[in-house]
Amino acid sequence: MDLRVTEPGQPKSSDSERHWLQRCQAGDAAAFQPLLRPHLAALLALAKRHCRDPHWAEDLVQETLVRAFRNLPSFRGESALRTWLFRILVRLASEPERWRRGKPAESLGDLDVPDHFELRAEHDAIARELQDRLDEAMERLTLRQRTALHLRAVEGFDYEAIGGVLACTAVAARMHVLEARRKVMARLKEHLEP
Amino acid sequence: MSSLRPTCNKTDAVLAHCLDGDLDSDDLLEHGYGFACGETLQAHLRECAVCRSALQRARRLDAALATAAGIDVARHPGQVGAGWAQLTDRWLAPATAASAEPVEPPLELTTAPSTLPLQHRGLLLAAAALAVVGAMFGPWALATRAAATPSSHSVATATATTTPAAEAQATSPIPSPQPLRAATSTMAVPTPSANVATFHVASRPSTAATRTKVATPSWRELGVQVASSHATPTERMAAQQTLLAGCRATAPDSPRAFRALVEALAAAGDHDLKSRHLHAAMLQPLRDGELLRQLGASLGALDAAGQRLGCNELAVVVVAARLGEASTDRALRRLARRHPDAVDAIAAALRCDVRSHGGGRLLLDLWDDVQSRRSAPGDERVAMAWFRQQPPSVFTELAAELPTCRSTERRVRCLLALGASDDAAMAAVLRTHMRSSHHAESHAAALALAHLPVRLLADIASQEELDGEYLLRAALARADVAVARPWIAALDLRAGDRHRLRHGTLADFPEVALWFRDRGLLGD
Numbered sequence: 001m002d003l004r005v006t007e008p009g010q011p012k013s014s015d016s017e018r019h020w021l022q023r024c025q026a027g028d029a030a031a032f033q034p035l036l037r038p039h040l041a042a043l044l045a046l047a048k049r050h051c052r053d054p055h056w057a058e059d060l061v062q063e064t065l066v067r068a069f070r071n072l073p074s075f076r077g078e079s080a081l082r083t084w085l086f087r088i089l090v091r092l093a094s095e096p097e098r099w100r101r102g103k104p105a106e107s108l109g110d111l112d113v114p115d116h117f118e119l120r121a122e123h124d125a126i127a128r129e130l131q132d133r134l135d136e137a138m139e140r141l142t143l144r145q146r147t148a149l150h151l152r153a154v155e156g157f158d159y160e161a162i163g164g165v166l167a168c169t170a171v172a173a174r175m176h177v178l179e180a181r182r183k184v185m186a187r188l189k190e191h192l193e194p
Numbered sequence: 195m196s197s198l199r200p201t202c203n204k205t206d207a208v209l210a211h212c213l214d215g216d217l218d219s220d221d222l223l224e225h226g227y228g229f230a231c232g233e234t235l236q237a238h239l240r241e242c243a244v245c246r247s248a249l250q251r252a253r254r255l256d257a258a259l260a261t262a263a264g265i266d267v268a269r270h271p272g273q274v275g276a277g278w279a280q281l282t283d284r285w286l287a288p289a290t291a292a293s294a295e296p297v298e299p300p301l302e303l304t305t306a307p308s309t310l311p312l313q314h315r316g317l318l319l320a321a322a323a324l325a326v327v328g329a330m331f332g333p334w335a336l337a338t339r340a341a342a343t344p345s346s347h348s349v350a351t352a353t354a355t356t357t358p359a360a361e362a363q364a365t366s367p368i369p370s371p372q373p374l375r376a377a378t379s380t381m382a383v384p385t386p387s388a389n390v391a392t393f394h395v396a397s398r399p400s401t402a403a404t405r406t407k408v409a410t411p412s413w414r415e416l417g418v419q420v421a422s423s424h425a426t427p428t429e430r431m432a433a434q435q436t437l438l439a440g441c442r443a444t445a446p447d448s449p450r451a452f453r454a455l456v457e458a459l460a461a462a463g464d465h466d467l468k469s470r471h472l473h474a475a476m477l478q479p480l481r482d483g484e485l486l487r488q489l490g491a492s493l494g495a496l497d498a499a500g501q502r503l504g505c506n507e508l509a510v511v512v513v514a515a516r517l518g519e520a521s522t523d524r525a526l527r528r529l530a531r532r533h534p535d536a537v538d539a540i541a542a543a544l545r546c547d548v549r550s551h552g553g554g555r556l557l558l559d560l561w562d563d564v565q566s567r568r569s570a571p572g573d574e575r576v577a578m579a580w581f582r583q584q585p586p587s588v589f590t591e592l593a594a595e596l597p598t599c600r601s602t603e604r605r606v607r608c609l610l611a612l613g614a615s616d617d618a619a620m621a622a623v624l625r626t627h628m629r630s631s632h633h634a635e636s637h638a639a640a641l642a643l644a645h646l647p648v649r650l651l652a653d654i655a656s657q658e659e660l661d662g663e664y665l666l667r668a669a670l671a672r673a674d675v676a677v678a679r680p681w682i683a684a685l686d687l688r689a690g691d692r693h694r695l696r697h698g699t700l701a702d703f704p705e706v707a708l709w710f711r712d713r714g715l716l717g718d
Contacts, residue, residue: 032286033282033286036286037282037286038429040281040282040285040286041267041426041428041429041432042426042428042429044267044270044428045263045264045266045267045428048263048266048267048270049263054270057270058281058284058285061285062284062285065285065286130258130262131258131262131265131266134258134259134262135262138259149259150259150263152256153255153256153257153259153260154259154260154263154426154427154428155426156426156468174210178206178209178210181209181213181252181255182206184255185248185251185252185255188251188255192251192254192255192258
């Protein structure tokens with residue numbers, strides 16, 4: 001009985017992505033939206049791993065997109081577009097002074113009236129508790145460890161791809177994931193028990 | 195405070211192997227795991243409870259991270275007070291508009307050392323030249339415009355972003371699209387915080403940034419995204435959150451959104467641990483009172499309809515079966531009394547391992563119900579098939595029910611159902627009940643044992659004393675295990691009896707078992 005998980009792969013470029021990419025690189029700015037839209041949720045998820053404030057996370061995503069658009073002509077397709085986007089985001093997250101300007105918007109706090117569907121508290125409480133602990137534990141990791149674990153667990157990237165994002169070897173990426181996992185598991189303890 | 199958790203020095207190597215794929219020997223040695231090949235680690239894992247527990251926790255961690263990221267992203271629109279369409283618009287439009295800001299040295303982003311082609315260098319030089327032109331004429335243009343139409347700062351900014359750029363473009367021999375607009379605008383606004391004005395104003399909902407219409411996906415498309423195994427967990431959870439918002443009673447199109455949600459959840463799979471956790475997480479909101487009522491109403495409508503169940507109806511049945519709520523289970527039982535064919539769909543739904551508990555009991559209840567109404571097939575074999583390929587938790591429940599159940603009929607069904615298991619532990623339970631003083635139970639246990647996989651039976655045959663165990667020998671003969679062939683040959687059965695031996699019902703089995711007690715003993 002082989003207990004290993006299915007080995008995830010490198011993110012692949014679809015035909016439509018290649019099409020939009022070519023149009024973008026040929027100078028068609030309108031192609032940028034359909035090219036990047038499928039990656040926005042993933043970019044936001046990674047940005048939120050690096051910035052707890054949702055407005056900062058948004059700004060990080062937006063700055064990533066600005067850089068991506070600006071550098072798209074030099075993108076050679078040697079890695080997947082998503083890997084490249086993550087690489088930009090991680091670089092920016094490591095150098096916040098390059099893109100953070102001003103203060104994030106203040107939350108409305110108690111006056112905030114949500115216009116979105118809210119899950120029932122009794123079912124959600126345990127998940128929220130786990131998520132809070134998880135966020136806390138992830139925040140204590142180094143940027144590289146946090147990114148590596150996120151890309152592995154959430155995006156299912158393989159180590160080549162993680163290495164591509166972090167600009168390191170696949171073996172080093174593996175060690176980042178392993179170390180990150182060990183630290184987070186040690187922090188979460190009973191929250192992960194059956 | 196020191197941890198009391200026992201440790202094992204191979205845990206890291208086991209986690210690396212099981213979660214992260216193969217490590218070659220050099221890697222293992224290099225990272226201090228010592229020498230261990232994959233097979234050794236697998237064997238160690240089977241024996242070491244510490245490593246198994248660590249692996250379980252690591253997998254839970256991965257699943258929790260994926261789920262948390264999905265929930266986090268799905269909640270984001272609520273946190274910042276904007277819908278997804280607005281957000282994508284907000285992020286993407288300024289990116290294309292502000293892309294040529296010559297404000298900072300670019301990050302090194304290419305996968306190889308960056309060497310810009312000549313044409314790009316030319317473009318950059320042209321852009322720089324145009325930016326200088328913009329810087330010279332921008333304030334003038336702004337002042338002229340402000341004098342002509344006294345308006346708000348943002349209007350002035352927006353005007354400045356278009357007019358000089360258009361002029362510059364018109365005079366430029368190089369075709370250079372929108373990026374130049376933002377470049378000149380940044381230069382044109384004579385404030386120290388020009389970049390902030392361009393960038394952050396654009397990133398907030400109150401701005402007059404250029405908007406591009408984004409197509410809103412239909413409920414059906416969102417449903418496809420929720421069920422898609424190609425989408426990331428984040429994307430799937432985000433799509434589900436939009437569907438859930440559409441399901442609110444006050445939403446205008448709530449019945450269609452709800453139907454799309456149900457069909458999506460019915461189509462979602464559990465092909466690995468992560469997707470199973472994700473599927474379970476996506477079912478969670480249906481336990482909310484309002485949605486649960488909608489689901490119950492849909493089930494009730496099926497019950498009343500009295501017609502053959504179609505795909506849409508079956509989707510409701512599948513989701514209700516996976517949910518595991520007491521009210522939906524009751525509704526399913528009512529439905530199965532009118533529609534016995536729904537039990538097949540329920541059994542199929544439960545094979546997706548997302549229901550935490552109660553699956554075994556539900557199937558057993560359904561079996562009781564249809565049997566008591568004689569609406570079930572004539573013998574137990576079809577009902578036993580409902581339990582085939584069910585998750586291990588179903589059989590664990592059945593085994594736990596055996597000692598506490600007071601009804602003989604139900605205990606017999608429990609035992610028969612255990613025959614669909616693939617687990618040596620369940621074989622041990624059946625072996626124990628084969629020695630029961632209650633004949634119906636011991637025969638049911640023997641018949642169930644005969645349905646276990648041959649490898650488990652071969653293990654039992656090699657370990658047990660077979661001489662006095664005629665029920666065991668009958669079970670092994672029915673399963674056609676190699677060790678039993680001489681006994682069957684010694685019985686010298688006619689074709690009809692051979693058929694009864696291999697395919698007979700529970701009612702036939704006591705008589706068949708007696709052949710192995712009275713007529714043929716170990717080939718004599």
